[in-house]
Amino acid sequence: MIGFKKNVKPRFNFEKESDFILDFLPTIKNEDWKYTNLKKYIPKSISIQPLTTKCNEALLGSLKKNGHEKLPKKNVIFFLDGVFQKDLSDVPSGVKIEQLNGVENTVLSLYLNKTGANFNTLENNSYLGFSSFLKNTRLVELNSYLTNSPYLLTFKKSYKNTGRLKIVHGFSNQNSFFNQNRLLFILEKESNVLMHEEIINFGKDGAVFNMVSEFVCLENAFLDFFTTQNDLTQSSLINTIFCTQQKNSSSNFNVFSLNGRLIRNNILVDLLGVESSANVVGTSLVKSSDHLDNFITISHLVENCKSNQFFKSVYDDCSSGSFCGKIYVEKGAQQTEAFQQNNNLMVSKAASVNAKPQLEIFADDVVCSHGCTIGAIDEDVLFYLRSRGIEEKEAISLLISAFLNELISNIENDEIKIELSKLFLKNIDV
């Protein structure tokens, strides 16, 4: 396994960077990538995003002058090509942001063991990379090597948001770049964090974003994380989230996917402390020939934890997708409650989806369930709507929006709820 060391360059000798990237990526022979042929979505002309701390000054200048619809004035942390931009950010008090790059003795290669025994050694930044223990690592390794700079965001003890904190990743993409981004979030005890992540591609060409975010939720921490995946430039996104949770912490991951050539979400949560809980939900509207792949694993490693996975997707045109959700219950993780649900609505006959629910349970006193549906629009319901005078097209749109709205209507924060519900409505186009 390759560790995270900035000054170690890969020893491969390929003629083109794209050859290197393509050779290194997992193929469909890898069980975890069975339904997503990555090579199909990586442009042949791809090159690695240059390692630099200097950013595109012209772009920065224009952003400072004109702003951007996705960049609010308050409560925002902005990265351009992976580099933190202080001038365009408004970091709330109680949040510390540090660059992990260049810290010679960062014990980044020290992976914590799965029980998370060394969780209190905050000072040596030993968190980064520990989750690489888990499978699915090739892209994470690549990210470790190639990222411009990893950042550590620490939410201080008892921190509480006033409104949402936006995390915006901008990429300049002069060419078709393979972009890397790496963040580590530490939520200290009793902190309460509401974050909303978005990507802006400033380039014209389709690029590839390989994002890795690691979350460490310490005792009693509460995380509400939203990500809107809506790229109109035919880019591909591989978004990997690792989360480990200590005693009595809760996490909510809310993934909203609309546009993007390929969107792959790897969300891997380890429940390490008793009475911790994780809720991983997603709503997506997949169109044209886009591909969506949600790959979720929640591991119950100790007793008395709760988890829930709920993904709803609409597939239109000749889009395709996959849902692979796993619940793992370790031996001894008694009194576990784990649920999983996946509903897919196929609007077009040419669209396809593969759903693969998986349960691995080694404890005998648990409540676990999974359910999965793949279906078309109900003809009887459609007739009911039409018999009331609603045109067929309008009726289908109404049914799609009702299907998608289930999870959106549950969002507590009104600002995010309204924004997302408008965004989905705008994108329903029968």
Added chain:
Amino acid sequence: MLKIKNLNVSTETDVSILKNLNLNVNQGEVHAIMGPNGSGKSTLASVIAGDPKYVIKKGGVSFLNENLINLDPEERAAMGLFLSFQYPVEIPGISLNNFIKTALNQKQKALNLKPLSAKKILEKIKENAEILKIDLEFIKRSVNVGFSGGEKKRAEIFQMLMLQPRLSILDETDSGLDIDALKIVAKGVNSLRNKKSSFIIITHYQRLLDYIKPDFVHVLSNGKIIKSGGAEIAKMLEEKGYDWI
């Protein structure tokens, strides 16, 4: 108003259901259709409303002198046809309120009229909810989701009153209703009847016809109308059953 001539209807799997059926409904008339299970009553209702599940083999249906056969269900609704379903479907995620607003404005659009203002719609909602003794909170719920049998039927009649159709077909709207609910539903129907609307009421029981007086009663059996007459037929059927015919 509605003219059905020699109507022959089959399912997609070519099972013949309606055979040479004839029926005329004029403005302001109330026709009751009774008949044993499986005689084709619901099929007739669905065919008039335009359910694409059925195949019309022969014959014709015209409404306001326009051939209905090639019209979409939404076009029929815009002309003033309404079907109260025997089994109203559940639509999670769409509130009754939102649903009725969309339906009203789609109708306005089809008739080249301006959309109704939210205020105007709300006034109509309040007025009709009052007639049917419906709580306004009820209208915020998803269409038919978790509704009791009676609530579903009441929601159907509420939609009917909102849309003000010229011809309403009530497919066993009385089944599963208690006496009080039945009276309320009848009150709704009668309030619309005063405005010269026509009705086709499909029912198994004489009871509903005590509250909504029919002008004609037809007996449908094996895909055909085998007997037609006045309200007295319903009373005879209640007493003697279908063997009497």
